[in-house]
Amino acid sequence: MLALFGLCLVAGVWGFPYLWFAVVRNRIELRTSFTPRYVVVGDEVKLGFTFSNTSLLPCPLVELSVELPPGLSANEDGTGRFIRFRTFVGARQQMDVTVTCYATRRGLQRMQYYPVYLTVNEGFGLQSLYLQRRDESMLRIMPKMLPELAFQPEFQSITGDIERFHWMYQDETRLRGIRDYQPGDPLKYIAWTASASQGKWMTKEFSASTDVSVCLMLNAQMFEDYWMGVRQNEFDALCEMLLTVAVQLHEKRFQVRFVTNAALLRRLRSGTLGNLSAASIRAVLGEVDAIAVESFTKTLIHHAAGESVQQSFLIFTSYEDEELRTIMDEERKKGRLIKVFYGPDAKIHPTAEKRPGGSIAREVYG
Known part of the structure; x- marks a missing residue:
């Protein structure tokens, strides 16, 4: 009897791992x-x-x-x-x-x-x-924001030095973003879905029809052939620069559009993301990849063809060749304001110049 018990014990110890493996492996x-x-x-x-x-x-x-x-x-x-x-x-x-x-x-x-x-x-x-x-x-x-003073001279060249305020009604067809509720905000502007998700009262904010539109353009191309490679740290620096300028423009009530030739999640081609708030641009910059899906020259030509010359282009790039400079000069001759922000280690064609931009003549309506 003792021998049978010992045999069963040995068999149990030997067989349990195989039984355990068969039972657990798919569960x-x-x-x-x-x-x-x-x-x-x-x-x-x-x-x-x-x-x-x-x-x-x-x-x-x-x-x-x-x-x-x-x-x-x-x-x-x-x-x-x-x-x-x-x-x-x-x-x-x-x-x-x-x-x-x-x-x-x-x-x-x-x-x-x-x-x-x-x-x-x-x-x-x-x-x-x-x-x-x-x-x-x-x-x-x-990305993190850079200190506001980092772009103060360049930013003043874009927005100008003097703002004249006028009172007018907001255009309810131009949703600008969502912000915290303030006493006196109309009841019809309360963002009910955002209020429920945030646990506090939120209200919609609209732009005026006379607000100036600015397009921020992010270039992921770092080499002559856009597919040759990436420069991750340089691209991240461009994202920080773009975010800093976007926040300042949004605070001054500019309508901000965003265009890039970089790869985005579920987007295999470059394109325009439309009017975005500073928070939305920051979220997009959190998922944009440093891989260029087409040359920036092609992106610039395609977008400029569909936009009025009244829209200003702020270009963030670390690569500029003769072809891109020629396209920008042609747009400037049409009357379009183009301001270029270069990365910390930008590769500029020998014949290209870091040209200063003009300023956007504007009035701020409140």
């Missing part, structure tokens, strides 16, 4: 999430892992390891992109683990390109299960 799920989903460079990010075991057997040892996307760091000083930890998950249980990361680089961070590796065993180490899980969670890291 493990893993999800990742970012909180919040929009952050600024330098902010903390909560990366959550949800490990679910839907089988009837426990997972005594679960080891998780993952390489973070290039825009995230495991340490506040920007070093370290690997996360590894161990945990225990019982039968038909769910385990939530949250780790703190730090946003170090602007751009869209996608976990689908960085799989999570799991090592699970039955507790004795006799049978291990190796899994790889991919998730569709994304994080948008938005």
Whole structure:
């Protein structure tokens, strides 16, 4: 009897790992999430892992390891992109683990390109299960603003020095954005959906029909052939410059349009995103890629053909050749104001010049 018991015990110890492996292998799920989903460079990010075991057997040892996307760091000083930890998950249980990361680089961070590796065993180490899980969670890291004084001379050359204020009604067909409710705002302008989601009263803000329209153009082309490569740090610097100017223009009630030849999420060609608020432009800059999908000269020609010469172009670029300069000169001869903001390490054609722009004659209506 004792021998039979010993034989059953040995058989159980030998067979349990195989039974555990067969039961658990297809009953493990893993999800990742970012909180919040929009952050600024330098902010903390909560990366959550949800490990679910839907089988009837426990997972005594679960080891998780993952390489973070290039825009995230495991340490506040920007070093370290690997996360590894161990945990225990019982039968038909769910385990939530949250780790703190730090946003170090602007751009869209996608976990689908960085799989999570799991090592699970039955507790004795006799049978291990190796899994790889991919998730569709994304994080948008938005650029920081530069100090306002960084563009003060250039900005005054765009807006002018004197503003004359006139009273007039807002144009309800020109939604400018959403802001906090202020006493005296008309009841019909309350943004009910935004108020419900934010937990406070929000109101719609409209532009006047006489507001001046300015188009901000971001160039992702860094080489003679636009497809030759990218310069990530240089492109990120252009995004910071554009955001700083966009915020200042929005504060002065300019209508701001945004055009780029860079790749956007679910957009494989360049295009115009229309009138955007400063917050919307910042969100777009959090997902725009440093890859150019066409030459900037082609983008400029296409957009200029469909816009009035009264619309001013503010171009943010780190590459300018003779062809692009010729197109800009032709637009200037038509009467269009073109102001060029160059990146910190711009590559300018030897015959090209960093030409100053004019100013936008305007009146501010309130």
